[in-house]
Amino acid sequence: MSTTREIFEQHPGKPSTxxxxxxxxxxxxxxxxxxxxxxxxxxxxxxxxxxxxxxxxDVPMLDPARHKVSFGEGFERSFDLGLEELRQLPQVTVPVTLECAGNGRAGVSPRNHSMPWTEGGVGTSEWTGTPLAPLIDRARPADGTVDIVFTGADEGFDSGTRHFYGRSLSRDRIAELGVLLVHEMNGAPLLPQHGAPMRLIVPGWYGMASVKWISTIEAIPTAYQGLQQAKNYRYRNHPDDPGEPVEEIRVKSLMVPPGIPDWTTRSRYVEHGRYEIVGRAWAGRRPVAKVEFGIGEEWIEAMLSPATVPSAWAKWSVTWDAKPGEHILRCRATDTDGNTQPVDPRWDAAGFGNNAVQQVRVFVSAGTS
Amino acid sequence: MSTTREIFEQHPGKPSTxxxxxxxxxxxxxxxxxxxxxxxxxxxxxxxxxxxxxxxxDVPMLDPARHKVSFGEGFERSFDLGLEELRQLPQVTVPVTLECAGNGRAGVSPRNHSMPWTEGGVGTSEWTGTPLAPLIDRARPADGTVDIVFTGADEGFDSGTRHFYGRSLSRDRIAELGVLLVHEMNGAPLLPQHGAPMRLIVPGWYGMASVKWISTIEAIPTAYQGLQQAKNYRYRNHPDDPGEPVEEIRVKSLMVPPGIPDWTTRSRYVEHGRYEIVGRAWAGRRPVAKVEFGIGEEWIEAMLSPATVPSAWAKWSVTWDAKPGEHILRCRATDTDGNTQPVDPRWDAAGFGNNAVQQVRVFVSAGTS
Structure with a gap:
């Protein structure tokens, strides 16, 4: 009799790239x-x-009226929390920029065969919910607790291991990072695909920490060894490297490509003249200190409008004097710790944390079209 | 002096596939x-x-408070219509299934180098707005009008031609199809990426007819020759074939893949046993008559729950007795005109209208994992 696990191992399907x-x-x-x-x-x-x-x-089908988050194993005062109970707790609304740890993977060579992000794995929403730390205190983790483990309702195989998606944080980290248990996104109930009815938001960290469709929270006396914590989401120099955990979002910036696009290639076309280029920059839990805009080898400093909180992206803008010809436009942010985006992608075995500068190819015409 | 057009022609960027x-x-x-x-x-x-x-x-940035749809050229009683005026007209809310004409393109060999849909180019929303035909009557097209032309605010290059996205319909077709000018999707104002503040919905036709970010409506005395009408969105046997226009959505069905997935390959895994398989079927303006579920070479008829209107997809379900081993699951719909989905993709030079049956690979284990 073959188990699902055995069948999986006969069909690993992980080609090189x-x-x-x-x-x-x-x-x-x-x-x-x-x-x-x-x-x-x-x-x-x-x-x-x-x-x-x-x-x-898969996106799980959870009934918002019935689904509960269980503060269970390892707590002295276990309880289940439904959506209505969550709504009655103190509410905060915070803008948070989330980025996928694999954003930019397509630029790493050779790339890991996984989600081939170019630069799209980022977005900012206003999340409404309650701080998680007081709920953990209320459940009272048993003495000797090392990790708090968060498990979603989404189940599948990854790297041959069947599991529900899970991650962990220490109690200190939950308080320090201002982790939220949220139920609304942009003033409306969470959409199914964004973690309904309840999910975590971990401001400043890559998205893998913000567990969606959260079902159970447990306190454990050892470091959590779940696949998505101990094996995936680690910076590694080679596949057998134990590596370092992926945590805070690295400094990064993106621009709105100027002009008009070609449908399939997304190349950009503008007439010569002066244009305002706008974009966003973010750096995890640190403020952005500077954004530079690059035309060829020249870099000029952009105007920066900081966000109200470091966890949300800042806006930047610059005037570009577009001269006829083909140009590569770039943008580069620096955070308050002095970290700057690299021009070339840094190597990572799984393609995590690639914060290399965006490059936008633009054709500038001398005349009008 | 080179024009944008000339620069474009030096960089066509249309590789073979x-x-x-x-x-x-x-x-x-x-x-x-x-x-x-x-x-x-x-x-x-x-x-x-x-x-x-x-x-x-690109998604245009239009101010909902200021943007107007101009019923202009070719009308005897031109007027501009803003969002507030649209809201005061008779309102209808209709569920409509939209599908991209290129859905399934990735399954056509060789495929056109364009958006590589596998089967994801489909969705159903509840659209709120007003019937367009009375508005056209009110604007009174000039005698001899042949086509009503709809132009969006989105501009770019396609096939080397710079243009705002545009499509046309005859007056008769607008009435017959029940075309709507809408401002809400699922009870909320249109999102920017879905055509805000106003767009067309053409029930039963592939999505290219439902012009987004609509800005101008014109009446013209000849057949419209815009690129997206006369050149693109045509069924062609070879690139130089003048072809036939892409119009009504062809009969099609999809299933929710059973079991749990593998992260990167999306292969499915279940334990042996009986499962309810559910899915959707649609056929443009015609009702769906039958859906069959295929396991290997065997086809069994599914339970069909028709939609309230033919323009929205129907639900279907079937019980699958999952036996150990590797299986290809398929589904096949037939409409009330007797059209049935083909098992193999039909050839089209641009990959339009591929309604071949979906295939889902599932591994069924004999034991538990």
């Missing part, structure tokens, strides 16, 4: 896991439905 | 033009934000 060519699996992932629409970066808050998605398994 | 391998342009399009999330087919109405997108150019 070739720069600039993508498999059907990658195209399916790219279409299912929607990315940012760059011109919508003009909005402070990403329009609902245009926020990026990264769904490891 | 290889089955199963995709270019970076295609991956970018797949990520930007979000597709259906198949498990959300359980919902009668696609959750907002999970409806497919096909944005030819």
């Amino acid at each position: 070739v720069d600039g060519l993508y498999s059907e699996h990658e195209v399916r992932l790219a279409n299912r896991n929607a990315g940012a629409i760059l011109e919508l970066l003009r909005h402070d808050v990403t329009p609902t439905g245009a926020h990026y998605l990264l769904t490891h398994f | 290889v089955d199963g391998l995709y270019s970076e342009h295609e991956v970018r399009l797949a990520n930007r033009n979000a597709g259906a999330i198949l498990e959300l087919l359980r919902h009668d109405v696609t959750p907002t934000g999970a409806h497919y997108l096909l944005t030819h150019f």
Whole structure:
């Protein structure tokens, strides 16, 4: 009798990759896991439905009226929390920029065969919910608790391991990061694909920490060894490297590509003249200190309008004097710790944390079209 | 002095394609033009934000308080219509299934280098607005009018031609099809990426007819020769074939893939046993007559729950007795005119109208995992 696990191992389906060519699996992932629409970066808050998605398994069907988050194993005062109870707790609304840890993976060579993000794995929403730390205190973790474990209702295989998606944080981190248990996005109940009815938001960290469709919260006396914590989401120099955990979002910026596009290639066309280029920059929990706009080898400093909170992206703008010819436009942010985006992608075995500068090819005409 | 047009022609960027391998342009399009999330087919109405997108150019930034639709050229009583005026006209709310004409393009060999849809280019929303025909009557098209032309605010290059996206319909067709000028989707104002503040909905036709970000409506005395009407969106046997216009949606069906997925390959895994398989079927303006569910070479008829209107998809379900081993599951709909989905994709030079049956690979284990 073969188990699901055994069948899986006979069909691993993890091909190697070739720069600039993508498999059907990658195209399916790219279409299912929607990315940012760059011109919508003009909005402070990403329009609902245009926020990026990264769904490891299937979107679960949970009944908002019945689903509960169980503060269970390892707590001295276990309880279940439904949506109505969550609404009665102190409410906060915070703008948070989330970015997928794999954003930019398509630029790493050779890339890991996974979701082939170019630069679309980012978005900003206003999340409404309650701080998680007081709820953990209320449940009272048993003495000797090391990790608080968060498990979603989404189940599947990854790297041959069947599991529900799960992540952990220490109690100190939950308080320090201002982790939220949320039920609304942009003033409306969470959409099914964004974690309804309740999910975590971990401001400043890559999206893998903000567990969707949260079902159970547990306190455990050892470091959590779940696949998505101990094996995936680690910076590694080679596949066997134990690596370092992926945590805070690295400094990054994007621009709204100027001019008008060509349908299939997305190349840009403008007439010569002066244009305002606008974009966004973010750096996890640190404020953005500076954004530079690059034309060829020249970099000029952009105007920066900081966000109200470091967890949300800042707006920047610059005037571009577009001269006839073909140009590569770039943008580069620096955070208050002095970290700057690299021009070339840094190597990572799984393609995590690539914060290399965006490059936009623009053709500037001398005349009018 | 080179014009934008001349620069474009030096950089056509339209590579040939290889089955199963995709270019970076295609991956970018797949990520930007979000597709259906198949498990959300359980919902009668696609959750907002999970409806497919096909944005030819950029999403325009239009101010809902100021934008007007101009009933201009070719009308005897020209007028401009703003959002507030539209809201005061008779309102209807209709569920409509929209499908991209290029849905299934990735299954056509060789495929056109364009948006590489597998099966995700479909969704159903409840659209609120007013019937367009009385507005056309009110504007009074000049004698000898042949076509009514609809132009959006979205501009770009396609096939080397710079233009605002435009389509046309005859007056008779506008009335016959029940075309709507809408401002709400699922009870909320249109999202920017779905055509805000006003768009057309053409029930029963592929999505290219439902012009988004509509700006001008004109009456012309000749057949409209716009690129997206006369050159694109035509069924052609070879690139030089004048072809036939793409219009009504062909009969099609999709299932929610059973079991749990593998993250990157989306292969499905279930334990042996009996499962309810659910899905959707639609056929443009015609009701769906029958849906069959296929396991290997065997086809069994599914239970069909018709939609309230033919323009919205019907729900179907069937019990699957999952036996250990590897299976290809398929579904096949037939409409009331007797049209049935083909098992193999039909050839089209641009990959339009591919309504071949969906195939889902499932591994069934004999034991438990």
